[in-house]
Amino acid sequence: MKTIAIGLMSGTSLDGLDICLAEFEKTDKWHFQILKAETLPYSTDWENKLRNSIHLSVTDLLELHSDYGFYLGQETKKFIEKHQLENIDLIASHGHTVFHQPQRKFTLQIGDGRAIKMETAIPVFYDFRSQDVLMKGNGAPLVPIGDKLLFAQYDACLNLGGFSNISLTSENKRIAFDIAPVNIVLNNLAQQLNESFDKNGDLARKGKINEILLDELNSLDFYQKSHPKSLGVEWCHQHIFPKLEGIAPVEALATFTEHIAQQISKVINKNGIKDILVTGGGAYNTFLIEKIKEKTESEVIIPEKEIIEYKEALIFAFMGVLKMNNEINVLSSATGSIADHCSGTIA
Structure with missing residues (x-):
């Protein structure tokens, strides 16, 4: 049976809301087709609200949780009307991450799914992370x-x-983990040079690598830990941004791009990966991709634009489909939880 689902994704880099409409069907295995997808850039107002959400009082954060839910619902409704879509079975929303501290047993993705349901009148699946943290x-x-x-x-x-994250099969289990910050740092540095991001890595290409800074970055405890492990914005504020203060942005961009490439290549080489599918906005950073190719013998595959930009939104739509069918949608081998499970809240 075919299922039509919309996936909503807002990443930590705040480049906008990804909306992906896809069709899923299970025969001997799962098949998918992306039918429509687009990124809706945030207004300056929304970008500031989300960027500053980490500093809000509890009451203001709760208000934003509701407001952002209605915003997600309204934007999804416009998307549906614009493309004259019908027979949508469900919406699956990642929400926007404000806090992520699994060691303290909490993670928070704002954007109340009940508000999305009120705006669209379509079943909504949301809050996919909390259950895993509790487990x-x-x-x-x-x-x-x-x-x-x-x-x-x-x-x-x-x-x-x-952030960069990798997923691979090891000893018949799917393992996955965050490797290093990427656009959350690179975009911040580019913005100091009045660019929203480092297009093609052109700014980093002009810079000289600061070897002392590079050694400091590579020596951070996180990189010595084994998986499962994950990163959050708070970690960057604590461990990365203070190290970049007082360093010229172009030099910092060159150094941090080298740092990302070294950390990713180390993981690829250690696991003997033959071919690797690369997605996310960083796939367009040709300088970073060149550096990864230089440091590894793996075939680096850059897919079509739809998969580069919407793979995460597609997979959250898929997680909603699995939840609707009461099938496992979170792998303990990837997250480190006590068991595989079926996660998400239904509105």
Whole structure:
């Protein structure tokens, strides 16, 4: 039976809301087709609200949780009307991550799914991470279930978004973990040079690598830990941004791009990965991709634009489909939780 689902994704890099309409069907295995997809850039007002959400009082954060839910619902409704869509079975929303501290047993993605349901009158699945955190997992990464069931033809899948994360099969289990910050740091540095992001890595290409800074970055404890492990914005504020203060942005961009490439290549080489599918906004950073190719013998595959930009939104739609069918949609081998489970709240 075919299921039509919409996936909503807002990444830590705040480049906008990804909306992906896809059709899923299970025969001997799962098949998918992206039918429509677009990114709706945030207004300056919404970008500021989401960027500053980490500093809000409890009451203001609760208000934003509701407001953002209605915003998501309204934007989804416009998307449906614009494309004259019918017979949508469900909406699955990632929400926008404000806090992610699994070691303290909480993670928060704002955007109340009940508000999305009120705006669209379509069943909504949301809050996919909290249950995993309560089950002693990292609440991340969640995308490996989609990598396993929709993209099994590749040795590994690498996403270059706000953070880089990888998913691969090891000893017959799908493992996954965050590798390093990417656009959450690179965009911040580019903005100091009045660019919203470092297009093609052109700014980093002009800079000189600061070897002392590079050593400091590579020496951070996170990189010495084994998986499962995940990163959050708070970690960058604590461990990355203070190290970049006082360093010229172009130099910092060159150094941090080298740092990302070294950390990713180390993981690829250690796991003997033959081919790797690369998605997320960082796939367009040609300088970063060149550096990864230089440091590894793996075949680096950059897919079509739809998969680069909407793979995460696609997989959250898929997680909603699995939840609707009461099937496992979170892998404990990826998150470190006590068991595989079926996660998400239904509105």
